[in-house]
Amino acid sequence: MKRVVVTGLGVISPLGNTIAEFWSNIVAGKSGAAGLTKFDPAKFKTRFACEVRDFDPLQYFDKKEVKKYDLFTQYAIAASDIAMKDAGLDFKQASEQERDATGVIWASGNGGIGTFEEQLREFHAGDGTPRFNPYFIPKMIVDIAAGVISIRHGLHGPNYCTVSACASSNTAIINAFDTIRLGKAVTMIAGGSEAAITPSSVGGFSAAQALSKRNDEPAKASRPFDKDRDGFVMAEGAGALVLEELEHALERGAPIYGEMVGGGMAADAYHLTGTPADGYGAYLGMVNALKDAGVTPDKIDYINAHATSTGLGDISELVGIKRLFNDLPVAISGTKSMTGHLLGAAGAIESVISLLAIKYNQVPATINTENIDAAVPAGLNIIIGKTISQEVNYVLNNTFGFGGHTASSVFKRYSD
Structure with a gap:
């Protein structure tokens, strides 16, 4: 292809x-x-x-x-x-x-x-x-x-x-x-x-x-x-x-921000507006995205989480991430803390952020988060407070919607 x-x-x-x-x-x-x-x-x-x-x-x-x-x-x-x-x-x-x-x-x-x-x-x-x-x-x-x-x-x-x-x-x-x-x-x-x-x-x-x-x-x-x-x-x-x-x-000598290498979609098959506690739809969408990209979880440097700031949704997604990435030190942040939730446009805005994170080797922070919920799985590397500088070669971008729709995309640094 x-x-x-x-x-x-x-x-x-x-x-x-x-x-x-x-x-x-x-x-x-x-x-x-x-x-x-x-x-x-x-x-x-x-x-x-x-x-x-x-x-x-x-x-x-x-x-x-x-x-x-x-x-x-x-x-x-x-x-x-x-x-x-x-x-x-x-x-x-x-x-x-x-x-x-x-x-x-x-x-x-x-x-x-x-x-x-x-x-x-x-x-x-x-x-x-x-x-x-x-x-x-x-x-x-x-x-x-x-x-x-x-x-x-x-x-x-x-x-x-x-x-x-x-x-x-x-x-x-x-x-x-x-x-x-x-x-x-x-x-x-x-x-x-x-x-x-x-x-x-x-x-x-x-x-x-x-x-x-x-x-x-x-x-x-x-x-x-x-x-x-x-x-x-x-x-x-x-x-x-x-x-x-x-x-x-x-x-044509075009500028290249990065390469898109995979996309995965799935369904929660659970509830009109809620997400399951086990995060299975999110997990499956991420699994499908990585499989499509031909990369293993250890290759991902940064996850732009859907992270809307809702009680059920945030934890459900993190449970799915924990299941797939276990204790890998992948950086995770929720940039909706800054942009707000652009609904159907969220995935596009966050794809822009994902590609700029690769270009500049920076991981944006989750702002406003002061006390991590006790329900957040242990061992996750959630970036809070300030943007950090680190090498970013692969980014996973998550989005989920009412009706149980899940979609995850994978971008990587372009190389010959």
Whole structure:
């Protein structure tokens, strides 16, 4: 099969909208959480989130286009544009053959939920006459971001959306990896975006007892593995990767962040929103990823854990990690402590972090964690407090979603 490398990265995030700013804030251990500004949260139990700041859609498209796209699609376009520029790709100058061999697999767990809410509010505020925006459906449907990216750049390769809740964008990246190594495309744009900081979304996750209520200290609310954690912090944004067949990347002298070598998926087959105490779904997804990559557990230097800061989820994942890695000194951290939980875009943002960890030989810390939960298995090397410097050649990136979906990907340092 073909070898696959990552040649471009892009982010729109609560910690910055460029790779340089984003990574600087990650290394510094900065939290993106603050009081909600997208709507009045006064009556909500949770009144904070990790919002994207300083995003100007007019940097990427004109006013007429803004009206056509929900915010999740705007984030997708921006992040993918950044990644393509980072990779040195300009499809306006590319041949038809090149564009035919390039595809897009883009993920979102919620799609245009903001558009959906807005249209329903307008309908119920009126006289019952069905006056809906003609762009309502294309703004709302979850697959539209993949389609818009391809239309924008004239890309005729495989094009679709993956939806597996909070595992969605990791699934998209794994699918893009498989598409290239099987020879069905040469280049793939993959990632995910979310813009779900809306009343119904915040209210719904709150009703499911999933969100932190630490309203007096939002920057310290996401605290994976801590005995006092009380739920995740909702976030928004997008992460994008350009994946390429190795020979194609080398031929055009592309920058290479790392090589993708494996992906594994599985199911908890357990509960709508909960995870099993034995962490079996997480364990099996990781086993499948390492098997696919052809590496043994001792090769992994860093695990970017799903680590949402929920009571059941954190421990379940660590139990699965302990079962597979036993007492190996692999570094583990939960970067959602800084970014918040980007839901369907989490795997993409954390893939960016994983690749930058390889590039810079740095392992980001889990911030805010002060007292490790007694239920955390002994012997695990959880990095807390500050970023550490160490050699990072292989990274395992975990993501899990409601419905029991698990997806794990493996990146390595590129070498001839």
